[in-house]
Amino acid sequence: MENFIVSARKYRPDSFDTVVAQSSITTTLKNAIKNSQLAHAYLFCGPRGVGKTTCARIFAKTINCSNLSPEVEACNECESCKAFNTSRSFNIHELDAASNNSVDDIRQLIDQVRIPPQVGKYSVYIIDEVHMLSSQAFNAFLKTLEEPPKHAIFILATTEKHKIIPTILSRCQIFDFNRIGISDIAGHLEYVAKNEGVTAEKEALNIIAQKADGAMRDALSIFDQIVSFSGKDITYQDVISNLNVLDYDYYFRLVEHFVKNEVPDSLMIFDDILNHGFDGHHFINGLSSHLRNLLVCKDPVTVQLLEVSGEIKDRYKVQAASCENDFLLKALEISNECDMQYKMSQNKRLLVELAIVRIAQLTLKKK
Numbered sequence: 001m002e003n004f005i006v007s008a009r010k011y012r013p014d015s016f017d018t019v020v021a022q023s024s025i026t027t028t029l030k031n032a033i034k035n036s037q038l039a040h041a042y043l044f045c046g047p048r049g050v051g052k053t054t055c056a057r058i059f060a061k062t063i064n065c066s067n068l069s070p071e072v073e074a075c076n077e078c079e080s081c082k083a084f085n086t087s088r089s090f091n092i093h094e095l096d097a098a099s100n101n102s103v104d105d106i107r108q109l110i111d112q113v114r115i116p117p118q119v120g121k122y123s124v125y126i127i128d129e130v131h132m133l134s135s136q137a138f139n140a141f142l143k144t145l146e147e148p149p150k151h152a153i154f155i156l157a158t159t160e161k162h163k164i165i166p167t168i169l170s171r172c173q174i175f176d177f178n179r180i181g182i183s184d185i186a187g188h189l190e191y192v193a194k195n196e197g198v199t200a201e202k203e204a205l206n207i208i209a210q211k212a213d214g215a216m217r218d219a220l221s222i223f224d225q226i227v228s229f230s231g232k233d234i235t236y237q238d239v240i241s242n243l244n245v246l247d248y249d250y251y252f253r254l255v256e257h258f259v260k261n262e263v264p265d266s267l268m269i270f271d272d273i274l275n276h277g278f279d280g281h282h283f284i285n286g287l288s289s290h291l292r293n294l295l296v297c298k299d300p301v302t303v304q305l306l307e308v309s310g311e312i313k314d315r316y317k318v319q320a321a322s323c324e325n326d327f328l329l330k331a332l333e334i335s336n337e338c339d340m341q342y343k344m345s346q347n348k349r350l351l352v353e354l355a356i357v358r359i360a361q362l363t364l365k366k367k
């Protein structure tokens with residue numbers, strides 16, 4: 001059997017241009033290379049799975065490429081690039097500070113740093129999860145970071161910038177990586193699906209992207225999980241049942257009842273949701289997002305904040321038109337309040353039911 005390679009590895013970008021949604025970072029890095037203004041230490045900060053290590057590797061490959069293109073992309077053909085692409089390069093060293101965080105580990109690294117590379121121009125040291133270094137290790141490292149040999153470049157990566165001591169911060173050029181937006185993640189998943197011969201409903205990929213919460217690695221892992229569950233055809237229904245996501249449809253129907261002040265029908269929908277095994281908190285969070293989505297539809301500018309695909313987008317717009325701003329705001333206040341009280345409440349079901357009743361009566365009071 002063919003070896004299965006997880007998508008997050010298989011689709012790791014190998015050029016600046018294929019990194020998704022971090023263009024301000026990749027552009028700055030490319031400009032620095034173009035203008036020969038390389039710093040000796042970089043700090044890549046940001047949430048997990050958004051491309052920090054990926055960009056560090058591309059950077060290392062690019063500055064060692066002997067045949068750089070005018071667009072400042074590595075050629076992928078010279079000896080150095082080939083070595084990088086097959087993980088055989090001696091110009092890149094990766095240290096996982098989470099498991100190698102002692103002074104001895106750092107001393108070993110410092111010894112290594114002194115030796116100039118045999119081939120290629122630079123030795124790049126990527127220290128992942130750098131916030132995990134012990135304070136002694138940090139201190140041992142400071143001197144090297146202050147006066148690194150010409151050939152050495154450090155790229156420190158961390159998900160927890162606030163844990164990095166100021167003396168290190170001030171010696172690094174800092175890059176803040178952002179969480180990746182839902183539409184960018186969904187777009188990348190579409191590309192991966194196509195390459196894998198998988199057909200996927202747009203809304204299915206959108207739900208995966210939402211669930212990934214800004215991390216591309218998570219999105220790709222979820223994608224693999226769904227493929228192994230449903231095969232080469234991925235539907236919206238597969239995804240919501242697999243990921244335990246509440247169908248949008250519940251909320252659309254619920255809001256229809258709300259605007260008609262149909263309290264019993266609204267309560268029955270909540271009962272149905274509980275019977276499907278979802279918990280009240282999950283429901284109330286979903287309701288808040290739904291109401292928020294309706295609210296952003298009320299304005300031609302904020303409608304851009306609606307991160308769902310075509311068909312559902314239209315459904316939101318239609319429903320938004322049937323609700324007044326004032327209703328949406330008050331309903332959001334109520335659901336938000338319920339969300340905050342949820343953990344503390346002794347009678348969680350009642351708490352949610354009360355919120356539902358209050359929302360379903362909002363427009364009644366006005367009439």
Ligand SMILES: Nc1ncnc2c1ncn2[C@@H]1O[C@H](COP(=O)(O)OP(=O)(O)OP(=O)(O)O)[C@@H](O)[C@H]1O
Nearest residue numbers: 008011012019020048049050051052053054216217
């Ligand atoms: N911006 C991106 N564009 C395309 N793919 C990405 C991006 N970010 C992450 N990925 C995918 O996720 C995988 C993991 O990314 P990477 O190791 O670069 O994340 P990271 O930010 O370094 O996370 P961590 O802090 O957990 O190490 C990559 O192999 C790639 O498949």
Ligand SMILES: [Zn+2]
Nearest residue numbers: 065075078081
């Ligand atoms: Zn090259």
